[in-house]
Amino acid sequence: MAQVYITSNLKRFFKDIDQISIACTTVQEGIERLDQEHQGIQSYLLDDTGALRKHVNIFVNGTMVQDRKTLRDKVAAKDKIHIIQALSGG
Amino acid sequence: MDNVNILLGTRKGLLVYQYHHNKWHLRDVFFEGIPVTLAHFDPIKKTWWALLDHGHWGCKVHRSMNGKDWEELPAPIYPENAFAKEGVRASTRLLWAFASDPSSDAIWMGTEPGGLFKSESNGRDFILNQALWNHPSRMEHWFGGGRDYAAIHSILLHPDNPNNILVGISCAGVFESTDAGLHWRPINNGLKADFLPNPNAEVGQDPHLLVRCQAKPDVLWQQNHCGIFRSTNGGRNWEEVSETNGPAKFGFAIAADAEDPDVAFVVPAVSDENRIAVGKELIVCRTRDGGKTWDRLQNGLPKGPSFDIVYRHALDLNREWVAFGTTTGNVYVSSNSGEEWTCLSNHLPMVNSLEFFDAN
Numbered sequence: 001m002a003q004v005y006i007t008s009n010l011k012r013f014f015k016d017i018d019q020i021s022i023a024c025t026t027v028q029e030g031i032e033r034l035d036q037e038h039q040g041i042q043s044y045l046l047d048d049t050g051a052l053r054k055h056v057n058i059f060v061n062g063t064m065v066q067d068r069k070t071l072r073d074k075v076a077a078k079d080k081i082h083i084i085q086a087l088s089g090g
Numbered sequence: 091m092d093n094v095n096i097l098l099g100t101r102k103g104l105l106v107y108q109y110h111h112n113k114w115h116l117r118d119v120f121f122e123g124i125p126v127t128l129a130h131f132d133p134i135k136k137t138w139w140a141l142l143d144h145g146h147w148g149c150k151v152h153r154s155m156n157g158k159d160w161e162e163l164p165a166p167i168y169p170e171n172a173f174a175k176e177g178v179r180a181s182t183r184l185l186w187a188f189a190s191d192p193s194s195d196a197i198w199m200g201t202e203p204g205g206l207f208k209s210e211s212n213g214r215d216f217i218l219n220q221a222l223w224n225h226p227s228r229m230e231h232w233f234g235g236g237r238d239y240a241a242i243h244s245i246l247l248h249p250d251n252p253n254n255i256l257v258g259i260s261c262a263g264v265f266e267s268t269d270a271g272l273h274w275r276p277i278n279n280g281l282k283a284d285f286l287p288n289p290n291a292e293v294g295q296d297p298h299l300l301v302r303c304q305a306k307p308d309v310l311w312q313q314n315h316c317g318i319f320r321s322t323n324g325g326r327n328w329e330e331v332s333e334t335n336g337p338a339k340f341g342f343a344i345a346a347d348a349e350d351p352d353v354a355f356v357v358p359a360v361s362d363e364n365r366i367a368v369g370k371e372l373i374v375c376r377t378r379d380g381g382k383t384w385d386r387l388q389n390g391l392p393k394g395p396s397f398d399i400v401y402r403h404a405l406d407l408n409r410e411w412v413a414f415g416t417t418t419g420n421v422y423v424s425s426n427s428g429e430e431w432t433c434l435s436n437h438l439p440m441v442n443s444l445e446f447f448d449a450n
Binding site for chain 2: 009010013040043044045047048049051053055056085086
């Protein structure tokens with residue numbers, strides 16, 4: 001099971017999210033699983049086309065995902081997935 | 091006048107002011123810190139709407155049935171075969187217009203990149219209006235004005251004819267459907283787009299906002315990029331009513347009186363090139379003769395320097411009040427048709443939308 005860590009900014013809208021364990025082989029699959037447990041979160045992370053939103057980043061074991069359009073980056077058991085938003089001011 | 095409310099959609103949340111005991115009070119703040127592009131109370135369905143643009147997390151639709159408790163609904167989503175331009179899949183970038191069908195549960199939303207969406211279920215789900223999206227003019231003649239793509243900012247449903255729908259699109263123009271959205275045609279005769287090689291082009295005009303006199307629904311007004319225009323025949327012809335030597339010309343917002351087809355308000359800005367208050371003084375202009383003349387209303391407004399401009403959805407009037415909110419977080423109200431203004435606050439976030447509502 002991969003461990004998913006969610007930015008606190010997103011926890012504002014999904015209050016029951018804490019540390020999450022998800023079985024998945026790609027980032028895209030992981031987001032689908034996440035959405036099954038926390039309905040609607042996919043629309044916060046991906047746009048209408050399924051691509052990662054412009055100011056959202058996902059890291060797998062500290063490496064930024066390469067495939068922002070279809071999120072086929074591989075995930076293995078015990079990997080750590082961090083979901084963060086770009087920092088912006090104002 | 092008691093129990094009149096103002097809904098403010100701001101860059102930092104949805105603010106609700108209420109007039110009570112001869113004063114305006116900040117009654118509620120919702121979505122604190124989140125940009126609200128449009129806040130609306132639907133008096134027909136007794137529903138509050140907040141259209142959000144999180145930036146990071148995309149555009150979201152929230153609805154309340156009591157003005158207190160909000161639920162998030164699925165936002166309009168473009169289908170897989172919808173392309174904003176060749177090779178670029180369409181994705182909702184902005185929720186910018188709202189209209190409610192008085193005769194059914196249907197509501198409409200306008201978006202960037204130019205899609206008009208309809209929900210038959212008061213917002214439970216939305217479907218892209220394919221007829222407008224697939225209009226042959228869209229790919230070649232619609233374009234973004236200050237944004238990447240064309241966007242729908244105005245949706246007018248005819249009060250007596252549910253089949254008649256008008257939309258205002260920046261930049262494309264005004265489009266009309268007479269069969270409830272099955273077919274659309276541009277109705278821009280008389281407008282001018284002096285930024286185009288052909289200023290009289292049928293498509294490519296830039297209405298900034300389209301409004302209607304509810305009692306005389308064939309009377310339409312638009313604050314356009316290239317002036318103020320009025321139609322007395324439902325948009326079939328437009329006549330420019332800008333001032334020749336006065337400030338009432340460029341701007342974003344326009345508000346039409348619900349009863350008197352000759353009365354409208356605008357808040358002018360300097361020009362396309364220099365978007366600040368005219369003469370660095372905040373001025374509201376009002377016409378009472380269908381745009382033949384414009385009064386300058388400044389009593390109570392700051393003498394300057396002012397850099398405020400008023401976005402297209404941030405000016406409203408009802409039977410007793412006129413109000414507007416500005417890009418620099420100022421809100422002014424008037425209870426005598428703009429003759430005198432009172433400041434509601436100088437310390438608010440940028441105001442995206444302002445609307446009066448009476449929930450009683």
